Amino acid sequence: MKLVRISILPVLLTLASACGRPFAPATPSGFVELDEPRSSTYDYRATTADGVVVSIRVVKHRPRGELVFWERAIENQLRDQGGYSLLDKRDVQNQNGTAGRQLRFGHDEAGDPHLYYVTIFATKKKLFIVEAGGTKEQVEASTAAIEEAIRHFRIKRCWKLGC
Amino acid sequence: MNKITMWWVTVAFLCLGFSGGCGAVATKEVAPGAPMEASAARAPAAEASLDDLAMMTMDAAPTPSLAKNEAEGPEPLEATLSNSGDARLAQAVPAGAPKQPAATTEPADDPSEPPKPAPTASDAVAGPLLIYTANLNLGVFETTKSIDAVETAAREAGGYLVIRDEATITVRVPSARFDEVLKKAMALGDVLARNVEVRDVTDEYYDLQTRLRNQEAVLERLKELLERADTVEDALKVEAQLGRVAAEVEQIKGRLKLLRELVTFSTIIVRFQPTAVEDVGGKVTLPFPWLGTLGLGSLLRL
Numbered sequence: 050m051k052l053v054r055i056s057i058l059p060v061l062l063t064l065a066s067a068c069g070r071p072f073a074p075a076t077p078s079g080f081v082e083l084d085e086p087r088s089s090t091y092d093y094r095a096t097t098a099d100g101v102v103v104s105i106r107v108v109k110h111r112p113r114g115e116l117v118f119w120e121r122a123i124e125n126q127l128r129d130q131g132g133y134s135l136l137d138k139r140d141v142q143n144q145n146g147t148a149g150r151q152l153r154f155g156h157d158e159a160g161d162p163h164l165y166y167v168t169i170f171a172t173k174k175k176l177f178i179v180e181a182g183g184t185k186e187q188v189e190a191s192t193a194a195i196e197e198a199i200r201h202f203r204i205k206r207c208w209k210l211g212c
Numbered sequence: 213m214n215k216i217t218m219w220w221v222t223v224a225f226l227c228l229g230f231s232g233g234c235g236a237v238a239t240k241e242v243a244p245g246a247p248m249e250a251s252a253a254r255a256p257a258a259e260a261s262l263d264d265l266a267m268m269t270m271d272a273a274p275t276p277s278l279a280k281n282e283a284e285g286p287e288p289l290e291a292t293l294s295n296s297g298d299a300r301l302a303q304a305v306p307a308g309a310p311k312q313p314a315a316t317t318e319p320a321d322d323p324s325e326p327p328k329p330a331p332t333a334s335d336a337v338a339g340p341l342l343i344y345t346a347n348l349n350l351g352v353f354e355t356t357k358s359i360d361a362v363e364t365a366a367r368e369a370g371g372y373l374v375i376r377d378e379a380t381i382t383v384r385v386p387s388a389r390f391d392e393v394l395k396k397a398m399a400l401g402d403v404l405a406r407n408v409e410v411r412d413v414t415d416e417y418y419d420l421q422t423r424l425r426n427q428e429a430v431l432e433r434l435k436e437l438l439e440r441a442d443t444v445e446d447a448l449k450v451e452a453q454l455g456r457v458a459a460e461v462e463q464i465k466g467r468l469k470l471l472r473e474l475v476t477f478s479t480i481i482v483r484f485q486p487t488a489v490e491d492v493g494g495k496v497t498l499p500f501p502w503l504g505t506l507g508l509g510s511l512l513r514l
Contacts, residue, residue: 130504
């Protein structure tokens with residue numbers, strides 16, 4: 050009995066530690082992953098030398114809402130409060146086969162047109178928000194890499210209690 | 213009665229009685245095509261006691277055209293306004309209404325003047341005079357390019373630029389092409405908010421026209437009195453009144469011109485900025501702090 054307990058303990062510890070970042074990012078070619086401080090809004094960020102940035106953040110999915118709710122909330126927030134111009138909406142899917150929605154916005158920053166893509170995936174417990182942005186020219190040049198990063202982005206299964 | 217006293221009573225009557233009483237009664241009584249003398253018939257009580265006025269109003273008995281106009285209401289705007297070449301104003305008259313060829317083929321120097329042809333019963337029904345103003349809020353993206361496009365669309369439609377800065381442009385376009393230019397502007401970006409205001413100025417326009425006719429009638433009479441003034445003092449007094457009435461006539465003409473301009477050209481204001489909360493009656497702010505941290509500002513701050 051004692052032997053069983055001892056053998057289960059490392060397994061549980063391994064599982065618990067695996068929940069540190071509940072996703073596996075796919076840093077696209079041409080991007081480098083940045084070290085994010087604990088206080089950062091983002092759980093992951095990567096950038097190109099030209100300043101196109103891809104980020105992932107995870108927030109608790111509480112209160113629980115359907116994907117369409119969060120899509121609409123993001124749209125309203127950015128359009129009404131930020132003056133962002135909604136350019137396109139599309140369905141996306143990550144490596145797990147989780148369905149998400151991508152909203153593509155345009156916005157002038159200091160007179161220069163920029164593009165900003167927000168992609169949201171919703172699981173029972175968490176919301177995964179993948180953002181990408183930069184100057185219009187650079188983002189357009191990196192669009193394939195950004196789409197690749199989203200396709201290969203994987204949400205980890207978490208076995209930790211309360212995860 | 214002393215002639216000078218009589219004379220001054222006449223001046224006072226013309227200035228006070230006519231300029232103050234230009235409301236609905238005057239609207240009914242003044243025939244648009246009638247001679248100026250006819251409007252003096254509005255003061256029958258004064259006719260009996262004032263020799264000068266009686267002399268002036270000898271031929272001012274109600275004419276058939278005057279009587280007819282009383283029944284028909286205010287003059288139609290079609291003839292006056294179609295002279296200015298404004299399609300929308302011309303459209304104000306129902307399609308079935310007969311046209312007045314004389315009025316539409318000869319442009320008038322002063323569009324506020326009454327039309328030459330006598331009004332007909334069908335002309336009495338005129339459509340509204342509307343001032344259109346559109347306010348658009350577009351997403352802040354490729355602002356300069358979009359502002360250029362709005363200006364180009366307005367110019368191509370025969371309009372003009374009123375003012376533009378980095379985030380806002382105001383153009384005025386012929387009312388007949390208002391919808392067309394508005395659609396083009398809306399296609400330039402993400403429309404965050406749209407507001408189209410329509411103001412009906414028909415009543416104000418009719419009132420001003422009536423007041424103008426009355427004041428011009430007063431002006432004519434004052435000129436006649438000035439010619440017959442016996443002393444310098446009398447002439448100076450009449451001139452003072454003339455100046456006041458002439459200023460009022462100019463003011464009315466100016467307002468009429470502005471109204472015609474506003475009806476002829478509609479205003480489109482395009483702003484490239486977030487919708488102000490107070491403008492849209494309170495947008496919902498969801499209690500999710502992470503929503504507030506979305507945006508390029510945070511993302512690109514490495």
